[in-house]
Each structure stands twice: as structure tokens, then as C-alpha cells.
Amino acid sequence: MVILLKPLFLGLSAFRAVSAENPRYTELYRPQYHFTPPQNWMNDPNGLLYHKGIYHLYYQYNPGGTTWGAMSWGHATSRDLTHWEQQPIALLARGYPNNITEMFFSGSVVADVDNTSGFGHSGKTPLVAMYTSYYPYAQTLPSGKTVQANQQAQSIAYSLDDGMTWVTYDSANPVISDPPATYSDQFLNFRDPNIFWHNPTKKWIAVLSLAELHKLLIYTSKDLKSWTPASEFGPVNAVGGVWECPNIFPMSVDDDDNNVKWVAMIGLNPGGPPGTTGSGTQYIVGNFDGTTFTADTDSIFSGTTPPPRDSIIFADFEGTGTFADLGWTPSGDLIGQSPANGTLSGQNPVTGYLGKRLVNTFLNGDATTGTLTSKSFLISKRYINFLIGGGHDINNTAVHLKVDGQILRSATGTNSESLSWQSWDVGSLLNQSAVIQIVDTVTGGWGHINVDEISFSDSMARSQVANWVDWGPDFYAAQGYNGLSSDERIAIGWMNNWQYGGLIPTSPWRSAMSIPREFSLKTIDGKATLVQAPTEKWSSVVSHKGLDQSWSSVDQGTKSLGSVGKALQIELSFSDREPAIAEASQFGIIVRATADLKQQTRVGYDFATKEIFVDRSQSGNVSFDRTFPATYYAPLAANAKGQIDLRVYVDWSSVEVFGGQGESTITTQIFPSDSATYAQVFSTGGNTRNVRVEINQISSTWDD
Numbered sequence: 001m002v003i004l005l006k007p008l009f010l011g012l013s014a015f016r017a018v019s020a021e022n023p024r025y026t027e028l029y030r031p032q033y034h035f036t037p038p039q040n041w042m043n044d045p046n047g048l049l050y051h052k053g054i055y056h057l058y059y060q061y062n063p064g065g066t067t068w069g070a071m072s073w074g075h076a077t078s079r080d081l082t083h084w085e086q087q088p089i090a091l092l093a094r095g096y097p098n099n100i101t102e103m104f105f106s107g108s109v110v111a112d113v114d115n116t117s118g119f120g121h122s123g124k125t126p127l128v129a130m131y132t133s134y135y136p137y138a139q140t141l142p143s144g145k146t147v148q149a150n151q152q153a154q155s156i157a158y159s160l161d162d163g164m165t166w167v168t169y170d171s172a173n174p175v176i177s178d179p180p181a182t183y184s185d186q187f188l189n190f191r192d193p194n195i196f197w198h199n200p201t202k203k204w205i206a207v208l209s210l211a212e213l214h215k216l217l218i219y220t221s222k223d224l225k226s227w228t229p230a231s232e233f234g235p236v237n238a239v240g241g242v243w244e245c246p247n248i249f250p251m252s253v254d255d256d257d258n259n260v261k262w263v264a265m266i267g268l269n270p271g272g273p274p275g276t277t278g279s280g281t282q283y284i285v286g287n288f289d290g291t292t293f294t295a296d297t298d299s300i301f302s303g304t305t306p307p308p309r310d311s312i313i314f315a316d317f318e319g320t321g322t323f324a325d326l327g328w329t330p331s332g333d334l335i336g337q338s339p340a341n342g343t344l345s346g347q348n349p350v351t352g353y354l355g356k357r358l359v360n361t362f363l364n365g366d367a368t369t370g371t372l373t374s375k376s377f378l379i380s381k382r383y384i385n386f387l388i389g390g391g392h393d394i395n396n397t398a399v400h401l402k403v404d405g406q407i408l409r410s411a412t413g414t415n416s417e418s419l420s421w422q423s424w425d426v427g428s429l430l431n432q433s434a435v436i437q438i439v440d441t442v443t444g445g446w447g448h449i450n451v452d453e454i455s456f457s458d459s460m461a462r463s464q465v466a467n468w469v470d471w472g473p474d475f476y477a478a479q480g481y482n483g484l485s486s487d488e489r490i491a492i493g494w495m496n497n498w499q500y501g502g503l504i505p506t507s508p509w510r511s512a513m514s515i516p517r518e519f520s521l522k523t524i525d526g527k528a529t530l531v532q533a534p535t536e537k538w539s540s541v542v543s544h545k546g547l548d549q550s551w552s553s554v555d556q557g558t559k560s561l562g563s564v565g566k567a568l569q570i571e572l573s574f575s576d577r578e579p580a581i582a583e584a585s586q587f588g589i590i591v592r593a594t595a596d597l598k599q600q601t602r603v604g605y606d607f608a609t610k611e612i613f614v615d616r617s618q619s620g621n622v623s624f625d626r627t628f629p630a631t632y633y634a635p636l637a638a639n640a641k642g643q644i645d646l647r648v649y650v651d652w653s654s655v656e657v658f659g660g661q662g663e664s665t666i667t668t669q670i671f672p673s674d675s676a677t678y679a680q681v682f683s684t685g686g687n688t689r690n691v692r693v694e695i696n697q698i699s700s701t702w703d704d
Ligand SMILES: *[C@@H]1O[C@H](CO)[C@@H](O)[C@H](O)[C@H]1NC(C)=O
Pocket: 099, 101, 137, 139
């Protein structure tokens, strides 16, 4: 069956007449240089292929609306990864719009230059797409295969006109109907094939996800039609949500062709980076031999990161005594009790604590209630760090910091028996006398608290569970291009998040793609690390006519840069600084601010925590989702010269930050008003030295 349609204007009539070929792209939040469809809903990038001088971008698309549904493959093409041309829908949901019997979920495309599939004819190279078929109904397919309601299975289609029109391989689809027998119950969550040619073994490889089990399945094939399961990988590292959209690809480390590593890039939803809610993308460095992906041990995180080196341990609950013996004053059921280990009757194993014992108030199950109050101590360092798990009630299964009997800081768990680090910034309370109180007054429904390793440090303790491709909330389902030279790796991510993706205030489209990013691997801190930069090709639309200023020192306070615009490339560099521990110590730039600063997005560096950050809490319209107004952090050390370098890409509804060499990125959407064109630099907690700021305009890529 040929699935070929004219450009689809369904659903467009409600909006002003914009032709798909020549959209005006001037709506309030319309990205000027990030890809968006003219109208309707978009999610994952699919089928990224460079072929005959053209970059293809297929994408998950709903032809009938601005929220997820009727999943089809939209299509756009580009010669420079910058200017995109809309193409007709490549794969339209079967039966659309009245009775959809198959949707086309995510997948990838290869050029079968050797005609291994036999799909070629008349000298034409077949392009082959492999995607997940989603069947809303149980049905018997033209191939004679039967599928169950809501089944996900893998199918192929081919194109003989360089990707413009596609023929689904109905005589045999789906070519991978079911997961392997061991995982046969996973047929509802088996998806997102990423296919590529593996030259050493002369085979096609497909990497698939068993989403709920946090596993990748690797298949091999000689002809793209008949697939054999070869191995599996996972679960490892971040597993806080389903695994989706896996990719594996090779890259040389430090441009050394004799040191090639493979990277597995995996979407995760929810369970993204620390401080985000919803989707995220992690990567794992390792090796692939044509059959099996093996992770490098330094790319796997197990157990809890120790507290920062300078920590003074206040309470680790080790030894043998009761709470009272350890200097804590118990009340209620905790009188006479002791720290426990992580295997208590009726409780799932507790993980993530350090040493042998911790505070675990699941002593008589959740029925145990009481408090533990520490001896008083002088606050001597900026952070109080502790490991915490258990219940989620900030008042009743909690840890409190009390000064003069007042609760000034509180923390609680997240309904998890796995402890992770939390911190209080107590810089403003230095030299004051305080006590810590551990409280459990809840008797059921996560009515217990787990606490360990309370310690004082000048740095915040963080739990590292994964290598994050991006530390922001808006980079998901990333996919790399097939068809590039072996030393080139370019990827695009969906610049949105399932937490609020369907609520963002854009119209008549929803969702944008990230800037196409060039990936490489560099040794940083002794570890092969993913490094990212906007593709060079992309820079053609940057006009180097903007502001360029240097200061040997910027005093504490702010410096206005005036009205600089809405689509910008900013280069910011400055010297690292020893933080004054008593107060926030940051430097950065405010962008997309209104003249009165009521709207603003802060991009900067925290000298105390050695982190870059984007604060979008006042970035404009933040009201459509309660988790949207927030600040996102990514670790970044100063370079060898003691400088911090940030490249910031601002668009009409996004900010993407590349820190250092590109080893830390933060991608965030923002929805500021049209008049939010102002910028300022800010320095808090002291002056900042050797500052240079360059701001360049980025012109619309939709003008011509
Ligand atoms: C929709 O398609 C399914 C599967 O072919 C069929 O069983 C069902 O009757 C159809 N429904 C309608 C309303 O046409």
C-alpha cells in the first residue's frame, strides 16, 4: 500500500491561511531557528538520514490536532540543517481520520545502498524505514499475522524516490511481531527501533526498547526483513521511568581513530535529571561488537556518591548503640530504639545509605511514630547535606532544622526506599546554634522516614545516577543521523517534555526540535564524556553584528545591556571565583527580560556549587504546569585557565546553554511576552573578573 498524500491542510482551516510551503512563522512563541511544523502536534524526531545531500527529518506528528494522537510521520528536508522545507506526510496513520487501525510510532531510516532488502528496482536505491506499529484494535493483518489490541510491533516501509513517498511492506509486516519469548508479556511496551549498518559484521542492527523493563534488545539482520535477537542490555543507571528511543553509535575518543567507543543514548520518562520533572535523556559509554553492547565500568553508577570531600560528618548512625547512646533525644515509639539496617520485616530493601546503619523508622512497620532530636550545634558551613528516603510528608515524615525552636528548613522523601542526597543552603544562618529533628508522626501510607549521613560542607551533595545528555527539562527522544561520514555524529532532540508537552501555550503548533547538535567524545576528568556543539552548518544565520564588551571586573549588582532582541547567540566568559560562603555567589546574564524585569530568564554560574543554571521561574507564562517555573542545574568545572565559558542560544520560546567545551548542556522552553527583549549581566556575592560578553542576532530561517 502506498501511503502518499498531498500536503495536509486538514485542521488548518481554523487558523489563518498559511501554506505549508511558505509559512510566515511570526506567531508570539514561534521559534525562528528551531524546527517546528507549521501547525499541529509534533514529538520525537524519526528517520534522521543524510542522503544525496539532503538531511531528512521525519517526526511523530498528529495531522489532526495540537495534542498527541493519530500518530503519523511528518517530514521535512534541509540542505544545511538550518533552513527546512516541509514535505508531505510520509506515513499517515492507517484509517485516518475515521477509524485508525495502525499508528506509526518512532523509528529510523537507512539507505540500503547494496539493495540487501531487494526493495530496489530500476537502479533506484531503496530507503528503508523501520518503525513501531501501534495497533489500537486486535486484528488480522494483510500479512496473515494477528495482533492484539494496543500491541506494539516493528514494521518496515521503503521508498524508491529518496524518501518522499513510502510503501509499507504489508506482505510481511510486522517484521518483528512480538518480543522474545522470555518477555512475551511485554508486547504493549516494545518499541522505537533504531537501525544502522554495522560494517565489521556486514549486518544491519536494530536496537529496541522494552520500555517498562529498562532493557534494550539488539537484533541483527542481513536483509532488513528477517531479524534475529542477538542480545540485551540493562537495566542500568537511571530507571525512574520507561526507557524509550534508544540509539547506539560509535565515536572516536579525542579524535583518535584507534580509540573508538560506542555510546548508548536512551530516553527516560519520567525520571529525568535531578531537579527536573518528566522526561530526560541519559547516555552510557561502552563497546559494541556487532552483537552485544557492554558498558564501561566508569559509565555505570551504583551505590551512593560519597559526601563532598570537605564534609564534617555530624551523624552517620554507625556503631552499636541506641539513638540515645549516639546523642539523640528520642520521643514516642523511638525511645529505646536504635538505628537499623535496610532489611526490616515487611519493608522492601532500603538502598542508598552509607555504612551499616541508618535511621529507619519502619521499626514496627509504619505504626512506629516519634521524633529524634540532635544535640545543638553551631552552623559552620554553607550546606547541611543528608541522605533521605521514605515518606513524602514535609511536616510529618520529615527532617527539620530548628533555630530558637523555629523550623527554618525541612525535607522529606519521595515515597522511595532508596535514599538520595538533599541539602539545605544555610549560608544565611552561619554561626547560629541549631538542632536537627527527625519526625515520623504518620502511621500508614509511607508513614516512615529513612535518614543517614548528616554532614556539613561548603558544597552541595548530589546523587549521580546517570550521565545526562542534557540537564534541562526539554531535551528528549534524541536520535542521531544515519548516512554521515564515520567521524561525524549529529543528533536532534525533541525540545519538550511529557510532563507539560500538551499544555504549552503555543498555537497553531506544539513542540519544537532542538538545534541539531554535533556530538563527540572527549576525555574529561579521566572519563570519556559526551561533548556537544550546535552544528557548524547552522551558524550561517548568526550575524556577528551584535554587542561585544569586556570588563576586567564587574561589580556586585547588575549591568544593563539594553534591548538586545529575542533570537540570540550569546558567548559569555568570566573567571571562576572562590565563593563567599555566606551568600549566593553567582554570575550570569538575564535574557528575554521585560523593561521592568518582571519577566526574565537567568542563565549563569554558581561559584559555590560549580554549576551552570537556567532559572525560568519568572520567564513569562509559567502557569500552565506547576513544575514549569523552576531552576535547572548542570555541573561544570572551570577550564585550565580558570575561566567559565557559556554559549547561550535564545529563541522566541527557548534557551539552550552549552557550558565549557559542551560537556554540560541545559535546554529549556520559555514563554515570554513579545516585549521581553532586554538583557543584563548580574554578579552576586562579590565582583566577577575577566568578563566578556558577545551577543549576536540570529535571523529567521523561515524568511526565504
Ligand atoms: C474499525 O476497524 C476495525 C478493524 O478493522 C473494525 O473491526 C471496526 O469495525 C472498524 N470500526 C468502524 C467504526 O468502522
